[in-house]
Amino acid sequence: MDRKFDIVIIGSGFGGLMCASVLGKHGFKVALLEMAESYGGNLQNFVRDGLVFNTGLHYIGALEEGQVLNKIFKYLGLMDRLEFEMLDPECFDRIIIADRTYCCASGFENYAQRLLSYFPEEQEAINNYMSLIRDVWAKNPFLNFREIDPNFDYSMSFSNTGLMDAINSLTTNEELKAVLLSNNGLYAGVPGRTPFYVHALINGLFIQSAFNVKGGSARLADAFVSIIKEQGGSVFTGKKVQAITSKDLKAISALTADGDEFFAEAFYSTIHPAEAIKLFDKGVFRKPFVQRIEKMANTIGSFVLYVTLRKGVFEHIKSNIYYSKTQDVWGAVYKPEEWPKSVMMYTTEDKGLPGFAESATIITFMHYSEVAQWEDKQKRRQDGSYEAFKEERSARLFAMIEERFKGFKAASVSWFSSTPLTYFDYTGSPEGSMYGLAKDYKSGFGSYLPVTTRVSNFFITGQSVGVHGVMGVAMNSIVAASKLLDINELLKEIEGS
Numbered sequence: 062m063d064r065k066f067d068i069v070i071i072g073s074g075f076g077g078l079m080c081a082s083v084l085g086k087h088g089f090k091v092a093l094l095e096m097a098e099s100y101g102g103n104l105q106n107f108v109r110d111g112l113v114f115n116t117g118l119h120y121i122g123a124l125e126e127g128q129v130l131n132k133i134f135k136y137l138g139l140m141d142r143l144e145f146e147m148l149d150p151e152c153f154d155r156i157i158i159a160d161r162t163y164c165c166a167s168g169f170e171n172y173a174q175r176l177l178s179y180f181p182e183e184q185e186a187i188n189n190y191m192s193l194i195r196d197v198w199a200k201n202p203f204l205n206f207r208e209i210d211p212n213f214d215y216s217m218s219f220s221n222t223g224l225m226d227a228i229n230s231l232t233t234n235e236e237l238k239a240v241l242l243s244n245n246g247l248y249a250g251v252p253g254r255t256p257f258y259v260h261a262l263i264n265g266l267f268i269q270s271a272f273n274v275k276g277g278s279a280r281l282a283d284a285f286v287s288i289i290k291e292q293g294g295s296v297f298t299g300k301k302v303q304a305i306t307s308k309d310l311k312a313i314s315a316l317t318a319d320g321d322e323f324f325a326e327a328f329y330s331t332i333h334p335a336e337a338i339k340l341f342d343k344g345v346f347r348k349p350f351v352q353r354i355e356k357m358a359n360t361i362g363s364f365v366l367y368v369t370l371r372k373g374v375f376e377h378i379k380s381n382i383y384y385s386k387t388q389d390v391w392g393a394v395y396k397p398e399e400w401p402k403s404v405m406m407y408t409t410e411d412k413g414l415p416g417f418a419e420s421a422t423i424i425t426f427m428h429y430s431e432v433a434q435w436e437d438k439q440k441r442r443q444d445g446s447y448e449a450f451k452e453e454r455s456a457r458l459f460a461m462i463e464e465r466f467k468g469f470k471a472a473s474v475s476w477f478s479s480t481p482l483t484y485f486d487y488t489g490s491p492e493g494s495m496y497g498l499a500k501d502y503k504s505g506f507g508s509y510l511p512v513t514t515r516v517s518n519f520f521i522t523g524q525s526v527g528v529h530g531v532m533g534v535a536m537n538s539i540v541a542a543s544k545l546l547d548i549n550e551l552l553k554e555i556e557g558s
């Protein structure tokens with residue numbers, strides 16, 4: 062087999078797939094190398110009891126005609142190949158704090174009006190909040206397809222205001238603050254660390270519109286792979302890259318664990334940056350750079366409960382649920398006895414019995430330290446303690462859900478769970494981190510990692526660079542692809558789609 066390509070891309074999550082299709086569209090001969098047996102990374106699905114479950118991505122924002130992801134997806138050729146299902150525009154996110162429920166409505170105006178109906182005395186704070194969100198969106202040149210100086214420093218589009226500083230400046234109303242911050246599961250927020258721009262980009266995205274991929278997130282990966290292959294690209298699974306050879310700060314080839322060697326003119330890594338730099342011989346990257354990356358914190362991992370529901374019993378909810386026991390909505394910051402403090406939950410509809418759910422997925426945070434003792438796979442299977450831990454945690458999650466959704470447990474036929482170890486195994490994410498490197502508003506470097514490296518033809522992208530999630534990774538992929546393309550031509554092409 063010919064192992065010479067223009068570009069080798071490491072990792073087939075959204076970032077790898079998008080870079081491959083953008084570069085393939087411009088005539089580059091691309092090879093995508095994925096260590097797992099299936100492509101997709103966090104887009105992967107699995108089937109249990111005949112039902113499709115998402116391992117990661119479950120909803121996408123700004124996908125309505127004219128909105129930013131709609132343009133990007135059209136440009137990539139994805140809109141024609143996929144079907145999307147809109148979440149309830151009157152309540153795409155349903156926020157539950159203790160026994161109080163709030164709906165988030167789609168569209169900036171509707172969102173503000175709905176908030177105002179709950180907090181009529183907070184008009185000024187709500188207006189100011191909306192302005193802050195819109196401002197972050199307006200300032201970002203990529204989201205607006207504005208002409209950019211090719212030497213533009215991407216990090217300049219992000220301000221280093223802390224999320225809590227921004228929210229505290231708006232109001233002293235703790236309930237309103239909790240409502241605004243309750244979907245922090247989408248970015249694994251930590252009050253003393255998370256920058257406001259991360260919240261603003263993600264909340265602003267979903268406020269515009271919110272959709273599921275019909276049939277599950279893996280359809281997105283399937284569509285990408287068919288596009289990449291039509292462009293003449295190659296997708297290899299079961300190819301774990303374990304080294305990159307280089308000479309005079311130029312990458313030459315990628316060596317895979319099964320003994321293959323892939324040569325290319327340029328290399329893109331979409332895996333965790335700390336893992337990416339380990340692929341090179343010691344000394345290629347300077348010590349301070351390596352140490353800085355190694356010292357950066359990862360976002361927390363997750364514990365996910367996947368539940369098959371009895372037919373025709375539990376109502377399908379056309380919203381994402383964000384449920385916190387108290388106004389302390391920061392689920393990632395917990396004491397062991399408090400776990401789980403807050404959850405994200407969504408159901409999938411039984412198409413044979415419209416209005417009823419056939420499955421539910423419940424996501425909450427979990428520190429890697431809670432499961433690190435079972436990192437060794439053999440040990441994990443030995444004495445049943447890992448399974449017992451998962452059962453005990455599943456029971457705690459069920460108990461929390463039952464408090465707000467009476468009858469949920471009785472409606473559950475079967476269930477199983479994943480922990481940060483699952484993600485560690487399947488995507489190689491260090492500590493099973495959900496979203497890769499955490500952004501820290503107090504650290505300039507922590508806010509944004511440059512795509513270019515000391516190795517002239519080696520670029521890093523994916524969720525740890527810039528912002529995570531489909532929109533964040535799409536932006537990062539555009540920035541990364543533009544290292545070989547004219548950024549302004551590329552933005553014009555996308556905008557014109």
Ligand SMILES: Cc1cc2nc3c(=O)[nH]c(=O)nc-3n(C[C@H](O)[C@H](O)[C@H](O)COP(=O)(O)OP(=O)(O)OC[C@H]3O[C@@H](n4cnc5c(N)ncnc54)[C@H](O)[C@@H]3O)c2cc1C
Nearest residue numbers: 072074075076096102103117118119120302523524530531
């Ligand atoms: C539980 C959960 C829920 C989420 N929900 C949403 C959501 O609703 N909406 C949203 O927009 N985002 C969501 N996200 C985030 C989103 O899924 C990710 O930010 C995005 O998919 C990351 O894409 P990526 O390409 O950067 O990384 P990944 O998807 O992690 O892909 C990296 C790939 O690299 C491969 N790899 C690793 N090491 C090697 C190696 N040495 N050689 C070859 N291959 C390698 C991995 O196997 C993996 O396939 C969610 C994430 C999680 C975990």
